[in-house]
Amino acid sequence: xxxxxxxxxxxxxxxxxxxxxSVTAYIAHDMGYNLAALSIDYNQAHVRELDxxxxxxxxxxxxxxxxxxxxxxxxxxxxxxxxxxxxxPTKISIDSIGKKIPPTxxxxxxxxxxxxxxxxxxxxxxxxxxxxxxxxxYSGYPDCRPAFIExxxxxxxxxxxxxxxxxxxxxxxxxxxxxxRIIIQKGQALQVPFQDTWSCYQGKxxxxxxxxxxxxxxxxxxxxxxxxxxxxxxxxxWYKVH
Amino acid sequence: xxxxxxxxxxxxxxxxxxxxxSVTAYIAHDMGYNLAALSIDYNQAHVRELDxxxxxxxxxxxxxxxxxxxxxxxxxxxxxxxxxxxxxPTKISIDSIGKKIPPTxxxxxxxxxxxxxxxxxxxxxxxxxxxxxxxxxYSGYPDCRPAFIExxxxxxxxxxxxxxxxxxxxxxxxxxxxxxRIIIQKGQALQVPFQDTWSCYQGKxxxxxxxxxxxxxxxxxxxxxxxxxxxxxxxxxWYKVH
Numbered sequence: 209x210x211x212x213x214x215x216x217x218x219x220x221x222x223x224x225x226x227x228x229x230s231v232t233a234y235i236a237h238d239m240g241y242n243l244a245a246l247s248i249d250y251n252q253a254h255v256r257e258l259d260x261x262x263x264x265x266x267x268x269x270x271x272x273x274x275x276x277x278x279x280x281x282x283x284x285x286x287x288x289x290x291x292x293x294x295x296x297p298t299k300i301s302i303d304s305i306g307k308k309i310p311p312t313x314x315x316x317x318x319x320x321x322x323x324x325x326x327x328x329x330x331x332x333x334x335x336x337x338x339x340x341x342x343x344x345x346y347s348g349y350p351d352c353r354p355a356f357i358e359x360x361x362x363x364x365x366x367x368x369x370x371x372x373x374x375x376x377x378x379x380x381x382x383x384x385x386x387x388x389r390i391i392i393q394k395g396q397a398l399q400v401p402f403q404d405t406w407s408c409y410q411g412k413x414x415x416x417x418x419x420x421x422x423x424x425x426x427x428x429x430x431x432x433x434x435x436x437x438x439x440x441x442x443x444x445x446w447y448k449v450h
Numbered sequence: 451x452x453x454x455x456x457x458x459x460x461x462x463x464x465x466x467x468x469x470x471x472s473v474t475a476y477i478a479h480d481m482g483y484n485l486a487a488l489s490i491d492y493n494q495a496h497v498r499e500l501d502x503x504x505x506x507x508x509x510x511x512x513x514x515x516x517x518x519x520x521x522x523x524x525x526x527x528x529x530x531x532x533x534x535x536x537x538x539p540t541k542i543s544i545d546s547i548g549k550k551i552p553p554t555x556x557x558x559x560x561x562x563x564x565x566x567x568x569x570x571x572x573x574x575x576x577x578x579x580x581x582x583x584x585x586x587x588y589s590g591y592p593d594c595r596p597a598f599i600e601x602x603x604x605x606x607x608x609x610x611x612x613x614x615x616x617x618x619x620x621x622x623x624x625x626x627x628x629x630x631r632i633i634i635q636k637g638q639a640l641q642v643p644f645q646d647t648w649s650c651y652q653g654k655x656x657x658x659x660x661x662x663x664x665x666x667x668x669x670x671x672x673x674x675x676x677x678x679x680x681x682x683x684x685x686x687x688w689y690k691v692h
Binding site for chain 2: 284313322360
C-alpha cells in the first residue's frame with residue numbers, strides 16, 4: 209500500500225544561524241525533510257547568531273528547535289570563545305584566509321556538534337543529520353573536510369542503538385563542495401532570508417566587515433552579484449555595493 | 451640529551467566517579483601520566499556520582515578537574531536522565547544483563563563524552579584520553595565496544611588542529627577486555643578507594659542493590675572475594691558478604 213506519510217523523512221539540522229547552516233536548512237526543507245533544528249550556545253563571542261537561528265527555524269516551521277547550552281569556554285583554546293584573551297583577527301587580507309588554521313578555530317567543535325546531533329537524531333528517530341560545512345571557501349578548519357565527515361559517518365554507523373540496528377543516520381553535507389558564491393546563489397533560489405542570518409564573529413550590532421567570516425561572506429555576495437542585506441560597520445575596498 | 455620532564459605525558463581521563471572510570475584513572479596515574487579529569491553533569495539520575503568523581507580527582511591530585519554541564523535530558527530517550535518517565539529497571543536477573551540494550555542506554559553518550567575529552571585534550575596539549583569502557587561484562591551499550599573506540603580514534607586523528615599536525619591523541623581503554631572481577635582486582639592492587647566511588651543508577655543515599663549496575667558491581671566483588679565497602683539498601687540472594 210502506498211503510504212504518503214512515509215515519503216517525508218525526519219532530519220536534524222545543525223543550525224548556527226549563519227549563512228551556511230541557514231542555506232543548508234533550506235536545502236533540507238526543499239528536499240522534503242521534516243526538520244528538527246539544533247543550535248548550541250557554547251559561549252561563542254557572536255552569541256547573537258542564535259537569534260538568527262531562531263528566526264530561520266521559525267521561517268521553516270521546524271518540528272522543534274532545541275538550543276543546548278555547552279560552555280566550551282571552560283576549555284578555552286579559541287579566539288571565538290568569550291573566556292579567551294585572544295582577539296578575533298580583523299583587518300586581514302582576503303587572500304590570507306584558508307592558508308592556515310586561524311585563532312577562531314574551536315577545538316573539536318564539529319565533532320562535538322555532530323555528536324549532539326547524533327543523540328538528538330537517535331532520540332527522535334531521524335534518518336539524517338544536515339550540517340553546513342564547506343570545504344571549498346573553507347577557513348582552514350580540519351573538521352569541515354569531506355574526510356572528517358566520512359570518518360564521523362563510519363563512527364555514527366556503529367555508535368548508537370538505532371544505527372547498529374541498521375537504521376542508519378546519514379550525515380548530509382549539501383554545500384560541502386560549494387564556494388560562498390554558489391551557496392548564496394542556492395540560498396537566493398530557495399528564498400533564504402539573508403537579512404535574518406548572522407555571520408560576523410564579533411557579534412556587535414552591525415557586522416564588522418573586517419573579520420574572516422565577514423570577508424568570506426562579502427566576497428561571496430560580490431561574486432554572486434547580489435547585495436548583502438546585513439548592515440556593516442565598514443566594507444572592504446574591493447566590495448561593490450550592488 | 452635525556453630530559454626527565456618529557457617522560458611525563460599529559461592525559462585527559464573521563465571520570466564519572468563510577469568504579470570503572472575510577473580504576474581507569476588510577477591505572478593512567480600508575481602509568482605515569484599527569485592527569486586532567488573531565489566529568490559531565492548531564493542531568494543523570496545519579497548525579498551524586500560527581501561527588502565521587504571529585505573525591506577520586508582529589509585523591510589522584512590531578513592537574514585540573516573540569517565538570518561541564520550538558521543537559522542531555524533536553525533530548526530525553528533514556529531512563530538514566532531526569533526528564534524521563536521511564537523507570538530504571540530493578541529486580542532484574544543478573545543473567546539477563548547484556549542480552550539487549552537496556553533502557554538506561556543514553557543516546558550517543560560516549561560519542562559526546564569522547565568529543566568533549568578531545569576538545570579538552572587538544573586545548574591542554576594532552577597526548578592521550580583515558581576512558582573506562584568495558585566490553586566484557588558490558589551492559590549491551592554499543593558505544594563501549596572496541597570497534598566503536600577504533601572508529602573514534604580514526605575520527606580523532608583527522609578532527610583537530612593538533613592531530614592533523616601529527617601530534618596524535620591516543621584513546622586509551624585499559625579495562626576494555628576486563629571482567630568486573632579483574633577491574634576490581636586491578637583497583638585493589640592500585641589502592642583505589644572503592645568507598646569513594648559510586649555506581650548505582652538510582653543515586654539515593656544507599657546503593658539500591660537491584661539495578662543493573664549494582665548487580666554487576668556486586669557480582670564483581672563476589673567473584674574477586676572482596677567486600678564492597680558501599681552501603682546497600684538490599685543485597686541480591688547470591689551475594690556473599692565477605
